[in-house]
Every structure is written in structure tokens, then in C-alpha cells.
Amino acid sequence: MGDARIGLIGLGTMGAALASNIAEKGFDIAVFNRTTQVTRDFAAGAGELAPKITPTETLEAFVAALATPRAIILMVPAGDAVDQQIAALKPLLDPDDLIIDCGNALFHDTDRRAAECGQPFLGVGVSGGEEGARHGPSIMGGGGPELWDRVEDIMLAISAKHEGEPCAALMGPGGAGHFVKMVHNGIEYADMQMIAEIYGLLRDGAGMEAEAIGDVFAAWDEGPLKSYLIEITAKVSRARDAESGAPLLSVIVDAAGQKGTGRWTAIESQHLLTPVPAIEAAVVARNLSSRREERAAGEAIFGAAPQPFEIDQGLLERALIAGKVLCYAQGFVMIAATREAKGWEIDLPQVARIWREGCIIRSAMLDDMAAALADHPGENLMRTPHFAALLKGSHGALRQVVAQASLNGHPVPALSSGLAYFDTMRTGRGTANVIQGQRDFFGLHGFEHVNGKTGQHGPWAKG
Ligand SMILES: NC(=O)C1=CN([C@@H]2O[C@H](COP(=O)(O)OP(=O)(O)OC[C@H]3O[C@@H](n4cnc5c(N)ncnc54)[C@H](OP(=O)(O)O)[C@@H]3O)[C@@H](O)[C@H]2O)C=CC1
Numbered sequence: 001m002g003d004a005r006i007g008l009i010g011l012g013t014m015g016a017a018l019a020s021n022i023a024e025k026g027f028d029i030a031v032f033n034r035t036t037q038v039t040r041d042f043a044a045g046a047g048e049l050a051p052k053i054t055p056t057e058t059l060e061a062f063v064a065a066l067a068t069p070r071a072i073i074l075m076v077p078a079g080d081a082v083d084q085q086i087a088a089l090k091p092l093l094d095p096d097d098l099i100i101d102c103g104n105a106l107f108h109d110t111d112r113r114a115a116e117c118g119q120p121f122l123g124v125g126v127s128g129g130e131e132g133a134r135h136g137p138s139i140m141g142g143g144g145p146e147l148w149d150r151v152e153d154i155m156l157a158i159s160a161k162h163e164g165e166p167c168a169a170l171m172g173p174g175g176a177g178h179f180v181k182m183v184h185n186g187i188e189y190a191d192m193q194m195i196a197e198i199y200g201l202l203r204d205g206a207g208m209e210a211e212a213i214g215d216v217f218a219a220w221d222e223g224p225l226k227s228y229l230i231e232i233t234a235k236v237s238r239a240r241d242a243e244s245g246a247p248l249l250s251v252i253v254d255a256a257g258q259k260g261t262g263r264w265t266a267i268e269s270q271h272l273l274t275p276v277p278a279i280e281a282a283v284v285a286r287n288l289s290s291r292r293e294e295r296a297a298g299e300a301i302f303g304a305a306p307q308p309f310e311i312d313q314g315l316l317e318r319a320l321i322a323g324k325v326l327c328y329a330q331g332f333v334m335i336a337a338t339r340e341a342k343g344w345e346i347d348l349p350q351v352a353r354i355w356r357e358g359c360i361i362r363s364a365m366l367d368d369m370a371a372a373l374a375d376h377p378g379e380n381l382m383r384t385p386h387f388a389a390l391l392k393g394s395h396g397a398l399r400q401v402v403a404q405a406s407l408n409g410h411p412v413p414a415l416s417s418g419l420a421y422f423d424t425m426r427t428g429r430g431t432a433n434v435i436q437g438q439r440d441f442f443g444l445h446g447f448e449h450v451n452g453k454t455g456q457h458g459p460w461a462k463g
């Protein structure tokens, strides 16, 4: 039996960084990777962390290097790879050895694995990309508290800190941690898409060069929009292509990849009956971005859509503030919905607190969001006093930007979905009475009368 406190399988981008982080925080760690050369390279590059790291070249040696009861992190691609790795490990493990899936698993898979894999199991969402994993990610745990307790010291030690408070916590049982990570990524999609839409207005509307656009984002990163995504957008906009010296953005193809977490968020929101239209719009925009040939064919017939127009940068900043609040508001409503759907009492203020540092959607606004969600339990963030005031001061700008964009042919699907959500959620008297009338007309589905009677029918119902 070995004495490594924890093991990690999968020394890719995230796994290598996380293993180094764990070793740096003083925990002995054994590592294994499917491709042995990767393990060798990792060990060779470990430098002063080498004494804390036990590289292994077979699963048997890996398992033997761990202190019992074992704790093993999987950092491999979500899906089949996780099931395959669990199946390969199981014959080598004792019954109380703990498996911790730190990848971006679909939370339904985590629920299933926790129930069926036959080992103690935690599903843990980790956010922050390579840099976060190496120096302090945000960590969203899921599983039994007694299992979390076994590794909590490690999770807290390696996590990002906000004013000394660790950005790591147990979100709830089973797949709760991966659910919260999924919604995090959904918000990430919407936030990124809105930023890209504003970039498009500056590029094609105002005719600005990438570097100047980078300056605008950098300036906004000093104000209410201060966030990791605004910060890196400034850096990406200012970067140059090493080969040609051209602005990097001018040589990056306008088709965005995706691994699925945004799509899962959109699908799951429909099952939960808590629509997240800005997130859905962002997923749709990514899908359409990959249809380059079709977009070019459309341009050949109809002409290029976006036309130049005069843009007030202050208006754009306020529009993005409103959009950002609405992205988070939708995400938090969705997390709250698990209370009824899954019986998970996920602590919303705690979610906001552990997102304040380390993760991709970290933002100066999250401090106020944590306070607002704590002071107004169960309330949509957009109706809490602080954010209602922020929206009152910014939704007009969002409306003007969406209107001007539309009049000048600029597609802004996430911004306009955010605006439509805002307007819908402040319209006391909507138009679904027409839908109910139509449904009753063609299918006798019945409607609720304003007098409170249900199962009512129009004059078309016979007898
Ligand atoms: N990259 C990011 O920013 C983030 C990623 N994640 C999640 O973390 C997980 C890992 O991502 P990332 O590090 O980026 O991925 P990488 O592609 O960089 O690394 C994947 C790792 O998994 C191993 N692997 C792949 N398939 C199998 C398999 N069938 N069995 C065993 N091992 C396998 C690879 O080994 P080999 O060397 O042999 O190929 C490699 O070590 C994913 O779930 C991802 O969604 C989470 C947060 C952020």
C-alpha cells in the first residue's frame, strides 16, 4: 500500500494543472495517464513539486501508490471515457475507495454513476480553465457530505480564494455539483455571446479596429462590467497574429466550437420549465456560426446585413450591464428550480460566493448577487432591489442598442433575447389568452376563466 493522499487520472490540460496545484498545496499525489509518455513528460517537468508526485505507468501501480481508503480524481473527457475509466478501476479498488469525477459530466450521468457504479462517488464541477486549475479554480461539489468530508481539505486548499474565503463547496447530493457547473457554463455561453455581439457592433457598426475595441473592453473592465470575460476579451482583441502581425481576431474563423454544456443547460431548462432564453440564444448562435457556407450563400442573395451606424459607447456599456444581469438572473432561477424538481436545496448565495473567484464567469457583480440572493430568498435576481435599480438604469440602453442593431442589420440574438425576457417578466397582462383560445378551439383543451373557473370552453364546444 502506498501513501499518496490522493490520485489523479488524466494528465491533459486540466488534470496536469490540477495535479500540480494539489502537489503545491502539500498533498502527496499519484498520477496516471492513458498515454504513458504524457505521464513521463509531466513528471519530468514537475520541478520542485516532484517529491510530492508519484508518476505511475499502470493502473495497478497507480492504485497501489494510494493510501487507503483511496480517493481518485478522474479528469478525462465527459461521457464514455468516464464510464470506461471507472470500469477499468473497479476490479482494483476496495469497496470504500472514492471516485471523484472532476470533468464536465452531464449531471444525469453523475446521478446514475453515484447510484450504480458501486463505489463511493462524487461529481465535482471545476471551473477556471487551465490557469484556474493550476492556481485556484472554483469548485462545485456533488455527493454525500460524508464523502465530501473525506476530501474537503484538499478541495478548499486548491480552490480560488475571495478575501480569504475558499471558492469551493458542496452544492448538494448526486449530480448537484455538475448541475451547478452546467448552469455556470450556460451563463458563460450567454455572457460570451453578448460580448461578441457588442464587439460586432463596434467592428461593423462603428468601423473600429480590433485593438481599439480591445481598449474599449479594457476601459469597461475598470467599471461595473469588471469580469474575467471582459478582461480576456480586451486581451484577445488586442493580440496580434504571430505570423502576419495582423490583429489576431482578423485571422480567427468566425465559427465557435462547443463541447455541450451550454446545449445541456438549454435542454434542461426546458425540462425544468424555467426558460433561459439568453442562454438558448447563445447556443443557437454558436450552432449557426458553424454554418459558414450557408451564411455566405445568404449574403450573396440578400447582401451583407450589418451596416455602419453611429454608436454611443456609453450606451453599449449600459446595454451590456443589463444583459449581464439578465444572464445570471436566468441561470440562478434555473438552479432554484432544482428545489422542486430534484429536491436539491442548493444554496444560491453560496453558489454566487464560490463564483466570485477562480471561475470563468467571475465578475465584480457576484458580490452584490450573493448579498441580493441572501436577502431575498427565492426571488428572481432582476426583482431584488439592487439589481432592479441597476436594470432600471440600463434596460433603456439595452432597448436602444437592440433597436439600432436591428435597424442596421446587426444580429444580436442574446442581447435581444435578454431584453425580451426582461419585458416578458414585467408584463402583468400577456397574450397567452390567445394561445389558450386557439388550443381550446382546435383541441378542446379548456382554459382558465378570469373568474377562477378552470376547464372552460368557448362557444365552439358542442353540447
Ligand atoms: N479545458 C477546460 O477549460 C476545462 C475542461 N473541463 C473538463 O475537464 C475534463 C478534461 O478536459 P481537458 O483537460 O481540457 O481535456 P484534454 O483533452 O486536455 O485531456 C483529456 C485527458 O483525458 C485522457 N483521456 C481521454 N480519453 C480517455 C479515455 N477513454 N480513457 C482514459 N483517459 C482518457 C487523455 O489521455 P491521453 O493523453 O491518453 O489522450 C488526457 O489525459 C473534461 O471533462 C472537460 O470538459 C472542465 C473545466 C475547464
Ligand SMILES: O=C(CO)[C@H](O)[C@H](O)COP(=O)(O)O
Binding pocket: 104, 127, 128, 129, 185, 188, 257, 258, 259, 260, 261, 262, 360
Ligand atoms: O468548462 C469549461 C469552462 O468553464 C470548459 O472550457 C468548456 O470546454 C467550455 O465549454 P465549451 O467547450 O462548450 O465552450
